[in-house]
Amino acid sequence: MKSTIHDIARMAGVSTTTVSKVINNKGRISKSTRERVNQIIEDLNYRPNVLASAMKGKSSYQIAFLIPDIDNPIYAKYLKHIEERGQELGYNVVMCSTDNDSVKEARHISLLKQRRVDGFIIASKFKNEELLKELIEEDFPVVLFAHERLAHSVDSVTADDYMGGYMTAKYLHSLGHRKIGVIGEDSVSSNERIRGYKFALSEAGIPVDDRLIVVGGAAMEDAESGAALLLDRKDRPSAIFGVNDILAIGAMRAAKARKLRIPEQLSVIGFDDTQLCLIVSPTLSSVTMPVRELGKHVMDIIIGKIENGESVKQRIRMLPELVVRETTGPVQP
Amino acid sequence: MKSTIHDIARMAGVSTTTVSKVINNKGRISKSTRERVNQIIEDLNYRPNVLASAMKGKSSYQIAFLIPDIDNPIYAKYLKHIEERGQELGYNVVMCSTDNDSVKEARHISLLKQRRVDGFIIASKFKNEELLKELIEEDFPVVLFAHERLAHSVDSVTADDYMGGYMTAKYLHSLGHRKIGVIGEDSVSSNERIRGYKFALSEAGIPVDDRLIVVGGAAMEDAESGAALLLDRKDRPSAIFGVNDILAIGAMRAAKARKLRIPEQLSVIGFDDTQLCLIVSPTLSSVTMPVRELGKHVMDIIIGKIENGESVKQRIRMLPELVVRETTGPVQP
DNA sequence: TCAATTAGGGAAAACGATTGCCCTATGTGA
DNA sequence: TCACATAGGGCAATCGTTTTCCCTAATTGA
Numbered sequence: 001m002k003s004t005i006h007d008i009a010r011m012a013g014v015s016t017t018t019v020s021k022v023i024n025n026k027g028r029i030s031k032s033t034r035e036r037v038n039q040i041i042e043d044l045n046y047r048p049n050v051l052a053s054a055m056k057g058k059s060s061y062q063i064a065f066l067i068p069d070i071d072n073p074i075y076a077k078y079l080k081h082i083e084e085r086g087q088e089l090g091y092n093v094v095m096c097s098t099d100n101d102s103v104k105e106a107r108h109i110s111l112l113k114q115r116r117v118d119g120f121i122i123a124s125k126f127k128n129e130e131l132l133k134e135l136i137e138e139d140f141p142v143v144l145f146a147h148e149r150l151a152h153s154v155d156s157v158t159a160d161d162y163m164g165g166y167m168t169a170k171y172l173h174s175l176g177h178r179k180i181g182v183i184g185e186d187s188v189s190s191n192e193r194i195r196g197y198k199f200a201l202s203e204a205g206i207p208v209d210d211r212l213i214v215v216g217g218a219a220m221e222d223a224e225s226g227a228a229l230l231l232d233r234k235d236r237p238s239a240i241f242g243v244n245d246i247l248a249i250g251a252m253r254a255a256k257a258r259k260l261r262i263p264e265q266l267s268v269i270g271f272d273d274t275q276l277c278l279i280v281s282p283t284l285s286s287v288t289m290p291v292r293e294l295g296k297h298v299m300d301i302i303i304g305k306i307e308n309g310e311s312v313k314q315r316i317r318m319l320p321e322l323v324v325r326e327t328t329g330p331v332q333p
Numbered sequence: 334m335k336s337t338i339h340d341i342a343r344m345a346g347v348s349t350t351t352v353s354k355v356i357n358n359k360g361r362i363s364k365s366t367r368e369r370v371n372q373i374i375e376d377l378n379y380r381p382n383v384l385a386s387a388m389k390g391k392s393s394y395q396i397a398f399l400i401p402d403i404d405n406p407i408y409a410k411y412l413k414h415i416e417e418r419g420q421e422l423g424y425n426v427v428m429c430s431t432d433n434d435s436v437k438e439a440r441h442i443s444l445l446k447q448r449r450v451d452g453f454i455i456a457s458k459f460k461n462e463e464l465l466k467e468l469i470e471e472d473f474p475v476v477l478f479a480h481e482r483l484a485h486s487v488d489s490v491t492a493d494d495y496m497g498g499y500m501t502a503k504y505l506h507s508l509g510h511r512k513i514g515v516i517g518e519d520s521v522s523s524n525e526r527i528r529g530y531k532f533a534l535s536e537a538g539i540p541v542d543d544r545l546i547v548v549g550g551a552a553m554e555d556a557e558s559g560a561a562l563l564l565d566r567k568d569r570p571s572a573i574f575g576v577n578d579i580l581a582i583g584a585m586r587a588a589k590a591r592k593l594r595i596p597e598q599l600s601v602i603g604f605d606d607t608q609l610c611l612i613v614s615p616t617l618s619s620v621t622m623p624v625r626e627l628g629k630h631v632m633d634i635i636i637g638k639i640e641n642g643e644s645v646k647q648r649i650r651m652l653p654e655l656v657v658r659e660t661t662g663p664v665q666p
Numbered sequence: 667t668c669a670a671t672t673a674g675g676g677a678a679a680a681c682g683a684t685t686g687c688c689c690t691a692t693g694t695g696a
Numbered sequence: 697t698c699a700c701a702t703a704g705g706g707c708a709a710t711c712g713t714t715t716t717c718c719c720t721a722a723t724t725g726a
Contacts, residue, residue: 684710
C-alpha cells in the first residue's frame with residue numbers, strides 16, 4: 001500500500017503540516033526535524049500523491065502534446081525529444097492525435113483541461129483557430145511547436161521554414177536548376193517553405209511559375225500523383241522540392257515509375273531529415289532541423305510559464321541546415 | 334472559470350449528493366430532478382473534475398504505454414492504434430520511452446503509479462523482470478503488448494512471432510533458398526521469430542546452421558555490419574531474414590554496398606510491415622501484423638480489468654501474414 | 667387506520683495534500 | 697525583570713468528488 005503524508009507524520013511524530021513544509025521547503029523547520037522527516041520519507045520511498053497536490057492548485061506535471069498524425073516520422077521524432085526533456089524535468093507527456101480534425105482538437109482540449117494538464121504543446125497543422133485564441137485569452141500555457149501563428153500573440157518554437165525553403169531553392173539554383181517543381185501540402189510550414197523558395201527564385205531573377213507548385217494531401221501517394229503531373233509535362237522540371245521527406249519520396253517514386261534517373265535527370269530534395277532519407281536509395285538530400293534543441297526549448301518555455309508564470313512571449317526560430325545526399329546534383333544539359 | 338458540482342447543485346436547488354448520483358446513475362432520483370440536473374449540466378457544459386474523482390478511488394482514465402524506443406516506426410504505429418482506441422473509450426495514453434534501460438523503467442513505473450494511472454501496457458523489450466513480477470503480484474492492471482512472458486501469469490496481446498518466423502522461412506524455402514541468413518536482435522520477439530525460422534528449416538530437413546544467425550543491436554547500422562559478416566563469406570546465404578524491417582533494410586544496404594542485386598542475387602525479407610517497406614527500393618517483402626486489431630484488443634482487455642476487475646488472464650496471439658514485395662524471389666542457380 | 671415499505675434526497679466524512687493563521691517556548695535588549 | 701521578537705510547529709479549512717448512512721414523506725397492505 002502506498003504511504004501517505006499522514007503515515008510519514010505519524011512515524012516522525014509531527015503533524016502533516018510539518019511534513020508538507022519539509023517536502024516543499026517552506027516555513028521554518030529545525031534541521032533535526034527536517035532530517036528525521038526526510039529519512040522516513042526515504043525509508044518508505046514516499047512520494048506525494050500528485051492528484052491531491054494538483055487539486056490544491058499545484059501543477060499536475062502533465063503536458064499535452066497535440067499532433068496531427070504520427071504516420072509522418074517527424075512527429076515521432078518531435079515526440080521523442082519532447083518526452084525526453086519532459087522526463088528530465090519531471091513532467092509526463094500526454095500525446096494526442098488530432099487527425100487534422102478540428103472537432104477532435106476541441107474535444108481533446110476540453111478533456112485535457114478537465115484533467116488539469118499544465119499546458120499544451122501544439123504541433124503544426126492545428127486547425128481550430130478559435131480554440132487557440134480562447135486558450136491564449138484565458139492565459140493557459142500554450143506553446144506552438146514547429147509552426148507559428150503570426151496573427152496571435154503566442155509563444156512558438158520552430159525551425160525557420162522560410163529560411164529552409166530559401167536555402168533549398170538557392171542550393172538547387174546553384175546546381176544550375178532553373179525549373180524547380182514543388183510538392184506542398186496544406187499547412188503553415190509548407191506555405192512558409194514555399195514562400196522561401198519563391199523568394200530565392202525571384203532573388204535569382206527567375207520568374208515564379210505557379211504551375212510548378214502542386215499543393216495536395218500529406219500522403220506519399222498524393223505526392224506521387226502530384227509529381228506525376230509535373231513530370232509528364234513536356235517542359236518538366238529538372239528538380240523537385242518536396243516540402244517534407246514523405247512528399248519528396250513520393251516524387252522519387254513518380255520519377256522511378258517514369259524511369260527517370262535520380263539525380264542525373266531529376267534532382268529531388270526533401271525537408272525534415274527523417275530517417276527515411278537514409279533508407280531510400282539514392283539517399284535523399286533534405287533539410288535538417290535541430291529537433292533535440294527545439295524539443296528542449298519548447299519544454300523549457302512551457303515549464304517556465306507553468307512554474308514561474310513567465311509571461312513574456314517569444315518566438316524562437318532555429319536555423320535549419322541543408323543535408324546534401326545523393327538525390328541532388330548538377331543539372332544535365 | 335470551470336464550474337463544479339456545487340454550482341450545479343446550487344442552480345438545481347439540490348445537494349451535491351444528488352448531482353453526483355445523477356452523474357453516476359446511482360441511487361434513486363426522480364425523473365424530474367434527473368432531467369433538471371442534466372439540463373443544467375449541459376447548459377454549463379460541466380464535466381466532473383477527474384482529479385477529484387480519481388482521488389476518491391475512481392479511475393483516472395489514464396493508461397501508460399511503455400515503449401523502448403520510438404525510432405522504430407513500428408512503435409509509432411502501435412502507439413497510434415492504441416491511442417485511437419483509447420480515445421474511443423475515453424482514456425488518455427501516456428507514452429513513456431524507456432530507452433531499453435531498466436532503471437528508467439523502474440523510475441517511470443513508480444512515477445506513473447503515484448500519478449494513479451489505471452494500468453500499464455508494456456511493449457516489447459521490457460527488461461526489468463522483477464518489476465513486472467511485482468506489478469503482477471499486486472494485481473495492478475498490466476498487459477504485455479507485442480511480446481509474451483511465458484514464465485509470468487500475465488495477459489498479453491501479440492502477433493504470433495513464432496508463426497511469423499516459420500512462415501517466412503518456409504516461404505523462402507519454397508523459393509528454393511537453402512542457406513538463409515538471419516539478422517536478429519536481443520528481444521523476446523526476435524527469439525521467437527528465429528525459433529519459428531529454425532523449425533521451418535528442420536521441418537524441411539535442412540540442418541540449422543548457427544553461423545547464419547547474427548544477433549546484434551537494434552540500429553540499422555548494426556544490421557548492416559551483421560549482414561556484412563554473412564555476405565562476405567564464401568558460402569554466403571542466398572536470402573536474409575531480418576527480424577524487423579529496420580534490420581532487413583540494414584541488410585539491404587550491406588548488399589547494395591557489395592553490388593549484390595536484390596532479389597536476383599540476394600532475397601531479403603523483413604518483419605512488421607512498416608511504411609519503410611514501401612519506401613526502400615526495391616520494396617521490401619515483410620510480415621504484417623493486424624496492428625489495429627492488436628491495439629484494440631489490448632485496450633479492451635486492460636479497460637476490462639480496470640472497470641470490471643476482470644481477472645481471467647488471456648494471451649491473445651493473432652496470426653501475421655506474409656506480404657510479398659520486390660525483395661524476394663526464386664534462388665538463382 | 668396503523669405499521670411497514672419505499673421513494674427521494676441530504677449531511678457529512680472521506681481521499682491526500684497545502685496553507686493561512688495561530689500558539690508556545692525561547693532568546694533578546696534595555 | 698519585562699516586553700517583544702523569533703523560531704518551530706500544529707489546527708483546521710480547503711480543493712471537488714464520492715459514498716455511507718440517515719431522514720422524511722408518501723405509499724402500501726391488512
